[in-house]
Amino acid sequence: MLSKFDYYKPVSLEKATEYLNENSETKILAGGTDLLISLQKNKERCKHILDIKAIPELNRFTYTEGRGYFIGAAITVNQISEEKLLREKYPAISQGADALGSYQVRNRATMVGNICNASPGADLAAPLLVYDAKVHIASSEGIRATDLCDFFTGVKKTILKPKDLVIGISIPDVERGDRSVYLRKSRIKGADLCNVAIALRINPENKLSIALGAVSTIPMRLFELERKIAERELTPELGDWLAAEIKTYINPRRDSIRSSPEYRYLITGVLAKRGLLKLIDKEGA
Amino acid sequence: MCDHEVKTNCFEYIDSQMPPVPLELNVNGESIYELIDPAMTLLDFLRVSLKLFGTKEGCREGECGACTVIMNGRAVPSCLILAIEAQGADIITVEGLSKNGELSILQQEFIKEDGLQCGFCTPGMLMSAKALLDRNPNPTVDEVKEAIAGNLCRCTGYKSIINAILSAAKREREALSNG
Ligand code: FES
Ligand code: FES
Numbered sequence: 001m002l003s004k005f006d007y008y009k010p011v012s013l014e015k016a017t018e019y020l021n022e023n024s025e026t027k028i029l030a031g032g033t034d035l036l037i038s039l040q041k042n043k044e045r046c047k048h049i050l051d052i053k054a055i056p057e058l059n060r061f062t063y064t065e066g067r068g069y070f071i072g073a074a075i076t077v078n079q080i081s082e083e084k085l086l087r088e089k090y091p092a093i094s095q096g097a098d099a100l101g102s103y104q105v106r107n108r109a110t111m112v113g114n115i116c117n118a119s120p121g122a123d124l125a126a127p128l129l130v131y132d133a134k135v136h137i138a139s140s141e142g143i144r145a146t147d148l149c150d151f152f153t154g155v156k157k158t159i160l161k162p163k164d165l166v167i168g169i170s171i172p173d174v175e176r177g178d179r180s181v182y183l184r185k186s187r188i189k190g191a192d193l194c195n196v197a198i199a200l201r202i203n204p205e206n207k208l209s210i211a212l213g214a215v216s217t218i219p220m221r222l223f224e225l226e227r228k229i230a231e232r233e234l235t236p237e238l239g240d241w242l243a244a245e246i247k248t249y250i251n252p253r254r255d256s257i258r259s260s261p262e263y264r265y266l267i268t269g270v271l272a273k274r275g276l277l278k279l280i281d282k283e284g285a
Numbered sequence: 286m287c288d289h290e291v292k293t294n295c296f297e298y299i300d301s302q303m304p305p306v307p308l309e310l311n312v313n314g315e316s317i318y319e320l321i322d323p324a325m326t327l328l329d330f331l332r333v334s335l336k337l338f339g340t341k342e343g344c345r346e347g348e349c350g351a352c353t354v355i356m357n358g359r360a361v362p363s364c365l366i367l368a369i370e371a372q373g374a375d376i377i378t379v380e381g382l383s384k385n386g387e388l389s390i391l392q393q394e395f396i397k398e399d400g401l402q403c404g405f406c407t408p409g410m411l412m413s414a415k416a417l418l419d420r421n422p423n424p425t426v427d428e429v430k431e432a433i434a435g436n437l438c439r440c441t442g443y444k445s446i447i448n449a450i451l452s453a454a455k456r457e458r459e460a461l462s463n464g
Pocket of ligand 2: 400401402439441
């Protein structure tokens with residue numbers, strides 16, 4: 001590793017934002033499952049490492065009736081997988097957590113890290129998008145919140161500025177009868193990145209939300225498609241229409257080593273239909 | 286550290302020359318205090334500083350599982366953790382499995398079921414399997430597969446490894462109920 005860095009692990013949010021303000025070339029370390037790879041391969045360099053795992057606010061993992069979940073930036077993917085109430089209320093999020101990396105990696109990787117790295121195929125992005133998640137960001141100027149759907153700006157790019165620190169992600173509460181599913185296609189069954197990822201959610205008013213991963217430069221929520229769906233009835237027959245229609249919303253890379261765009265167009269349709277049928281309680285696809 | 290741009294140095298640890306930092310932790314039941322390079326990974330600390338060569342380096346990118354150790358009860362890839370992040374932690378490596386010269390039940394079952402050939406993946410497999418059995422003494426085949434999905438084996442084939450873990454689980458449960 002060519003980086004020469006020192007290591008700082010503050011125990012308060014104030015100290016962390018202050019440090020970021022004063023030290024450029026700082027990398028924020030949470031789980032480290034992406035950062036340690038790019039540092040050791042010299043893809044990234046830094047002079048300082050800011051370990052955020054000892055900051056109390058970032059270790060918050062709470063549910064409040066009517067307000068939903070707050071998941072701090074130090075919470076690991078396996079902690080999310082193991083949370084029973086979250087699995088009951090937000091199945092797609094737990095399924096996304098189960099699908100990320102390998103068991104060992106999930107013991108270190110964090111949900112917020114997965115989002116901040118902004119890989120187009122980030123497993124937790126699509127599930128969080130269908131739940132209207134918000135990202136809470138601290139800097140020396142104070143704390144602000146932004147909708148996750150406005151957070152990603154490109155491959156591995158977000159709206160975050162160098163002095164920003166994400167504290168956590170909040171997910172609004174859901175009502176009884178709300179259901180969701182996360183489906184993904186990868187080359188092998190075990191630990192592997194995905195070719196296509198889709199999260200679908202139906203709320204008690206029968207409104208369908210859809211988000212996709214790995215088929216464009218950013219994970220995206222398909223608001224326009226959702227509006228078109230809202231004009232139709234949620235029946236099993238809608239599955240074929242959806243499978244065809246959803247393809248017009250994606251833009252898979254030509255040069256991906258994992259699969260051709262043609263394959264991704266096809267699979268996106270297949271998974272969309274399968275997900276819809278799962279949610280409206282019909283087997284098949 | 287294996288510097289991928291300086292291939293000749295692959296087996297040598299290159300110190301970053303940053304001021305050393307104090308690290309205190311527990312490895313296989315032994316308290317350890319050392320001054321370390323802040324850029325050193327936990328994997329390098331175990332192998333280079335402590336000369337515990339059981340933990341293997343395969344990919345250094347979290348893909349192969351050869352470097353798996355148990356940190357505060359959880360299986361983790363030691364190649365993606367800075368040693369300094371293990372401040373105050375309890376670490377178990379493959380060297381910590383046997384007691385008084387006797388192999389653990391899990392290790393014995395790996396031998397009995399032919400769960401290894403070259404043995405390179407074995408320390409990582411054992412640590413993933415131990416972490417699984419510690420949290421779930423009666424795992425299904427699918428749960429075993431999930432627990433070792435991040436451990437790659439180039440020679441044995443996974444079937445005998447899965448069998449070894451399942452029969453170790455059985456023996457451990459029996460030992461507990463007879464115990
Ligand atoms: S060496 Fe750590 S996972 Fe391969
Ligand atoms: S026994 Fe050789 S890699 Fe598994």
